[in-house]
Amino acid sequence: MSSGSQIQDPIRLVGLTLGYDRHPAIHHLDGTVRAGDLLALVGPNGAGKSTLLKGMAGEIPCLDGRIERSAAVAYMPQADEIDRSFPLSVLDLAGMGLWRRAGAWRSLIRQRGAVEAALAAVGLAGFEARPIGTLSGGQFRRALFARLILQDCSVILLDEPFTGIDNRTVDDLLVLIRTWHAEGRTIVAALHDLAQVRAHFPATLLLAREPIAWGPTARVLTSENLARARNLSEAWDEGAPICAGPRAEAAHDHAAHDHGTHGHHHHEDAA
C-alpha cells in the first residue's frame, strides 16, 4: 500500500460517508487519489458520483469520515448555477478563473493575453466580446474549460463534463484533458460513456453507493463488476436503520489492494 512516501497525495478519502439528510449517497469509502491520476468515476444514476465530487470540492460536509486535501481544487459541477442572461462577456467569464491570482481588486489588464490564450486553446478565439447568453451549449462548455485552464489548479474535478455536447467538442476537450494529464495534473471526472472511459482514462472508480472497484480501468470495468453496480437499489429508505460502521471490511481491503498494486503499472501505459 502507498503510505509514507506518498504524502503529496492531493486527495485522501478516509472512511468517507457523504449524503443528504443522514441518508448516505457514498458509504464508507476509503482510498487515495494520487498526484497525476486521471481517474474516471463510473456508476449508475444515484451511485454517488456527483456527491463524491461535491465532497471533494468542499461543497457538502462529510456525514462521517473525512476528506484530506493537500492542493487547490478546481471544480466543474454537472448543473452549474450560472445566470446566462447576465450581461457578461465570454472574456469576463473565463477571466473569473484568475481569481486566485487577481482577487477582488488587482487589475486584469495585463492578464488579457492569458485569457485570450485560454479561449484560443478551447477553440473560442474571437468570441471574447460575445455575451455569454449568445453561446451554444457546446461553446459555453468550452468557455468553462477556458476558465478551468486559467484557474491553473493541480487538481481538477469534472462532473459529467460532456453531457449534451457534440463529438467534435468532446474530442477537443479530451485533448485538453490529456494535456492536463501530461502536465502532471490530477483529474477526476464522472462519466457515463464507458467506451470513452476505456479509451482515455487509465484508472476508474466504479461506484454504486459503495465502492465496487477502484483501479486500472480494464480491471474495473468488467461485466461482473458492472452487473453488481446495476443491481444497486436506488431507493431512499425512510426507515433505514442507523449505520453501525463499515459493513464489508473485506470489500474495502480488496478495493484498496487493487488500487495500490496496479495503479503504477497502469500509469506507465497511460502516457
Add this chain to the structure above:
Amino acid sequence: MIDPFGSLVAPFVEFGFMRRALAGCLALSVSAPPVGVFLTLRRMSLMSDAMSHAILPGAAAGFLVAGLSLPAMTLGGLVAGLAVALLAGAVTRVTTVREDANLAAFYLISLAGGVLLVSLRGSQIDLMHFLFGSVLALDDAALWLLGGISTLTLVALAVIYRPLVMECVDPLFLRTVSRSGGPVHLAFLALVVINLVGGFQALGTLLAVGLMLLPAVAARFWARDLGGLIPVSMLIAALASVSGLSLSYQYDLPSGPAIVLAAGALYLASMLAGPRGGLLRRLIRPRHLEA
C-alpha cells in the same frame, strides 16, 4: 413655456429650497440606480420593494421616540431594514425555504408593525410625510446624509464589484474559490437598505424604490453590459430628478411622485425607443444576416 430651457432651470436659480432638493435628488441619482441595476440583474427587483416596507416600522419607532427627527428616523429605518435583511438571510441559510419567501414574511410583519406604530400616535399629515417624503424641505443634515450615503455606496460598490458580479453570475464558482460570497451578499443588502433609507428622506418609503429601479430597468433598453448599464441608469435618474422637480414646481405637484413619474415616463420611452430590445426595434425588423 416660450423658453422651455429657461423654465426648466429658472426654479433652481430662483429658489434655494429647489437647489437643495436638486442636490439631494442628484446624490441619490448617482447611488441608488447602480444598486437597482444589480437588483434587477439578480431578479430581486421586488426585494427592494419589500425592503422599503421593512424600513417603515424602524422609522416609525424613531418618530415615536423623537418626533420628526432626521437622525432618529434614519437610524430606526436602518436598524429595521438591516434586521429584516439579516434575519431573512439567516433563516434562509438554516432552513430550506427560499430567501424571497422569508423576506416576504419578515417584511409583512415589519410593515404591519410600522403602520400600527404610526397610527398609535401621529396624525394623517405625519403619515403622508412618511409615505411621500419631503424633498422640498431638505435641511443641511438631510443633505449631508444623502451625500454621505451616495459616497459610501459608490466606494462600497467599487470595493465589492468583482466578487459581487461573480456572485450574481456564478455563486457556486465563487464559493469554490473564495469565502467572500456571504459577506459580499450582506454588504450588498446593506447598500440596498441605506439607499432606501436615503430615498425615504427625499421621496418617502413608497417612492424610494422608484428612483432605484425605474432607471435601472430603463437602462436595460440602452446598454448591453454593466459598463454601460450603470452610467446610463445614473443619467436617467438624474434626468428624472431634474424634470420631476421642475414639473412639480411649475404645476404645483407633490415632488416625490413627480420625480418617480418622470422616471416612469423615461422607462416607457426607453421601452419604446431603446435600441436593445425596444418595441420599435422589434416592429421594424431589419433582414437577418448571413451568419
